[in-house]
Amino acid sequence: MSQPLIELREVCKTYNDGQPNAFTAIDGISLALEHGRISALRGPSGSGKTTLLTLLGCLARPTSGRVRIGDEDVSALPERFLTELRRQRFGFVFQQFNLIRGLSARDNVMLPAFPLGQPHAVLSARAQALLERFRLAHRADAPVEWLSGGEQQRVAIARALINDPDILIADEPTANLDTRLAEEFLQLMAELHADGKTIVLTSHDPLVLDSGLMHRIVTLRDGRVVDAQ
Amino acid sequence: MRTWLNRQRLLIEYTVAALGRRRARSLGLLLTYTAVVFVLASVMLFTHALRQEAARVLAHSPEVVLQHLVAGRHALIPADYLERIPRQRGVREMTPRLWGYFYDPVVQANYTFMATADAPPPGHILIGPAMARARGVAPGNLIAWRAYDGAVHTFTVAGILDAHSELMSADLVLLGEDDFRGFFNYPEGQYTDIAIAVRNPREVRNVATRLSEALPDARLILRDEVLRTYAALFDWRQGIVLAILSGALLAFALLAWDKASGLAAEERREIGILKAIGWETGDVLRMKFWEGALLSGTAFLSGYVLAHVHVFHLHGALFRPVLQGWAVLYPRFALPPEIDPLQVLTLALLTVLPYTVAVLVPCWRAATTDPDAVMRS
Amino acid sequence: MRPAPFRPLPSRPRPASTYVLGVFAALIAAFAATFVDAARLRAERAPHTQASIALTARLGLTDPVLMTEARYLRHPSQADLHAHFQDHPLAFDLFPGGSLLPPPRHAHLAQPSATAD
Ligand SMILES: Nc1ncnc2c1ncn2[C@@H]1O[C@H](COP(=O)(O)OP(=O)(O)O)[C@@H](O)[C@H]1O
Numbered sequence: 001m002s003q004p005l006i007e008l009r010e011v012c013k014t015y016n017d018g019q020p021n022a023f024t025a026i027d028g029i030s031l032a033l034e035h036g037r038i039s040a041l042r043g044p045s046g047s048g049k050t051t052l053l054t055l056l057g058c059l060a061r062p063t064s065g066r067v068r069i070g071d072e073d074v075s076a077l078p079e080r081f082l083t084e085l086r087r088q089r090f091g092f093v094f095q096q097f098n099l100i101r102g103l104s105a106r107d108n109v110m111l112p113a114f115p116l117g118q119p120h121a122v123l124s125a126r127a128q129a130l131l132e133r134f135r136l137a138h139r140a141d142a143p144v145e146w147l148s149g150g151e152q153q154r155v156a157i158a159r160a161l162i163n164d165p166d167i168l169i170a171d172e173p174t175a176n177l178d179t180r181l182a183e184e185f186l187q188l189m190a191e192l193h194a195d196g197k198t199i200v201l202t203s204h205d206p207l208v209l210d211s212g213l214m215h216r217i218v219t220l221r222d223g224r225v226v227d228a229q
Numbered sequence: 230m231r232t233w234l235n236r237q238r239l240l241i242e243y244t245v246a247a248l249g250r251r252r253a254r255s256l257g258l259l260l261t262y263t264a265v266v267f268v269l270a271s272v273m274l275f276t277h278a279l280r281q282e283a284a285r286v287l288a289h290s291p292e293v294v295l296q297h298l299v300a301g302r303h304a305l306i307p308a309d310y311l312e313r314i315p316r317q318r319g320v321r322e323m324t325p326r327l328w329g330y331f332y333d334p335v336v337q338a339n340y341t342f343m344a345t346a347d348a349p350p351p352g353h354i355l356i357g358p359a360m361a362r363a364r365g366v367a368p369g370n371l372i373a374w375r376a377y378d379g380a381v382h383t384f385t386v387a388g389i390l391d392a393h394s395e396l397m398s399a400d401l402v403l404l405g406e407d408d409f410r411g412f413f414n415y416p417e418g419q420y421t422d423i424a425i426a427v428r429n430p431r432e433v434r435n436v437a438t439r440l441s442e443a444l445p446d447a448r449l450i451l452r453d454e455v456l457r458t459y460a461a462l463f464d465w466r467q468g469i470v471l472a473i474l475s476g477a478l479l480a481f482a483l484l485a486w487d488k489a490s491g492l493a494a495e496e497r498r499e500i501g502i503l504k505a506i507g508w509e510t511g512d513v514l515r516m517k518f519w520e521g522a523l524l525s526g527t528a529f530l531s532g533y534v535l536a537h538v539h540v541f542h543l544h545g546a547l548f549r550p551v552l553q554g555w556a557v558l559y560p561r562f563a564l565p566p567e568i569d570p571l572q573v574l575t576l577a578l579l580t581v582l583p584y585t586v587a588v589l590v591p592c593w594r595a596a597t598t599d600p601d602a603v604m605r606s
Numbered sequence: 607m608r609p610a611p612f613r614p615l616p617s618r619p620r621p622a623s624t625y626v627l628g629v630f631a632a633l634i635a636a637f638a639a640t641f642v643d644a645a646r647l648r649a650e651r652a653p654h655t656q657a658s659i660a661l662t663a664r665l666g667l668t669d670p671v672l673m674t675e676a677r678y679l680r681h682p683s684q685a686d687l688h689a690h691f692q693d694h695p696l697a698f699d700l701f702p703g704g705s706l707l708p709p710p711r712h713a714h715l716a717q718p719s720a721t722a723d
């Protein structure tokens with residue numbers, strides 16, 4: 001891998017910039033993440049892991065510094081293009097899963113593809129295939145709030161994959177899971193890695209960090225990288 | 230183009246699913262909305278058709294009606310009055326008329342009695358359809374009334390006036406002049422008023438002016454003024470109903486605004502999620518636009534269709550209690566539909582636009598927030 | 607425990623929007639149909655107006671039978687001792703409208719005697 005897939009250079013993120021309550025959550029981080037790897041961000045609560053993920057995942061723009069995805073500098077792109085980029089290249093698994101209540105599992109999985117305007121039948125079949133892959137086919141028509149935590153996370157992963165992105169981003173994926181489900185999650189990550197996905201996740205769960213699955217573990221503290229093995 | 234269509238389909242799909250989640254609320258809103266449109270459209274269609282019909286018919290009423298005044302108050306036309314009216318070239322015909330009111334205690338209805346030259350033979354009457362219904366009589370039946378002088382008069386119903394003329398004839402009782410005078414004890418040689426036909430329609434005002442100069446004790450009522458008055462009257466009645474309704478409409482708008490704009494935290498969160506997973510602000514707004522447009526569009530269309538059926542097929546049945554009031558006689562309004570496209574368009578815009586905007590505006594604010602907020606919900 | 611129901615194929619549920627758009631299209635069709643229906647009814651009922659017109663012309667009727675509950679309501683256009691439009695057919699003595707908007711000047715006859723009592 002000559003060129004890193006995601007590259008941060010001197011990135012800072014200051015919340016409420018210019019106001020009295022300004023807070024610098026990311027303080028000059030430079031980091032390169034390679035294609036096809038599983039990377040973990042670790043650090044105590046409040047160290048800026050989630051903030052860093054939003055910068056990597058183009059959910060937010062850095063206050064200063066550069067973010068490159070592939071060979072594109074995205075730090076200055078307008079919102080519209082960021083959205084498109086997000087849709088094409090990233091799949092997100094949020095800490096609270098962030099599924100839309102009241103909609104069926106299948107509808108939730110299909111959502112990220114709606115703006116692309118493919119026929120409903122095509123999307124529906126693709127969502128169904130993903131749900132089958134995650135052993136959720138029998139729950140496809142159930143409203144998501146009826147599903148268990150593990151099932152909800154699998155729906156969230158399926159949703160992240162519907163547009164076939166090359167980067168998967170997961171924030172504290174095992175925080176709400178018991179050991180068995182956490183291991184199952186790692187198993188899934190291994191499969192996705194085998195499919196060639198690049199995975200970035202945050203965690204302070206030893207089960208994840210010590211699983212041997214992580215190619216790279218970046219440790220953060222107070223918005224700085226203290227250890228990037 | 231295909232992609233665009235597909236995308237709108239999918240956005241609608243989401244909207245429908247989202248509305249389906251709060252089925253009771255959505256249905257309640259839809260029903261209220263439909264009811265408001267229904268009433269507004271009914272009033273609009275009914276008054277417009279009625280006004281047009283009245284205008285068409287009243288265009289054939291007497292061009293001038295001359296009344297006699299005594300001390301500034303309405304009085305009967307004296308016997309010699311016809312001779313006193315100066316002969317005028319512009320006047321084509323002067324017809325003294327005999328008519329009056331009679332209260333029938335049996336059905337508690339007021340009738341309009343009118344003497345006509347071509348009346349049925351003495352002792353026979355022609356009656357209006359609504360009063361025939363109210364009294365339950367058919368041709369050949371006898372009707373007895375106690376007249377104002379206490380004497381009982383009996384008439385044979387010779388026939389019932391054409392049901393199609395009901396708008397003008399519902400309460401009419403037509404009889405011969407002698408019967409009329411006998412029944413009401415009407416002074417011989419005197420009349421109620423005089424209908425004047427003018428030779429040249431454009432001369433009406435001049436003729437009337439000359440007449441009123443010659444007869445200072447006469448009051449002249451011109452057909453044009455009557456027509457204008459009726460046009461204004463219906464406008465005015467419509468205005469009242471609309472005024473009352475606009476209160477309801479306002480309340481409804483507030484409700485809709487409240488429901489739509491008090492964008493629940495839940496909805497705000499959903500918009501954040503959609504943005505985070507790759508929806509553009511525009512997609513979110515289009516989705517919301519479809520929600521507003523589909524809901525208010527459905528309400529407008531069904532309200533209007535129902536109003537059409539109500540006014541033109543059910544003869545405005547729901548207005549009956551309002552319009553009939555305490556009256557016993559009430560004509561059947563089988564009005565020829567008159568539809569003013571501009572009115573319909575106005576109604577459509579007034580109902581569809583505000584709601585759609587009320588849905589969109591607060592959402593626009595939520596949709597322009599940063600997508601990274603989702604990470605911390 | 608109840609086994610999960612067997613699904614032979616990924617079901618392709620008909621999207622809900624199909625129904626909603628179907629209903630909407632049907633409503634638009636019904637809306638359009640009201641105009642056709644209106645034209646049909648107008649053609650059918652317009653001849654009926656002739657009956658009213660003939661009667662009006664023959665008897666010199668001046669007012670439609672809209673209100674019969676009291677004598678003074680029956681012929682609003684005909685000034686009478688108890689008539690609503692006592693002074694003038696165009697004067698609304700009744701309601702704010704009359705006080706806000708007096709009859710237009712051109713509607714008055716030149717003679718004061720004909721204008722008002
Ligand atoms: N929207 C925000 N406004 C202000 N401060 C924020 C905001 N989001 C996060 N922070 C602060 O930034 C720091 C880093 O937060 P976060 O990235 O969530 O850390 P972690 O995920 O490692 O727990 C925290 O101190 C947090 O309070």
Ligand SMILES: [Mg+2]
Binds near residue numbers: 049050051171172
């Ligand atoms: Mg965090």
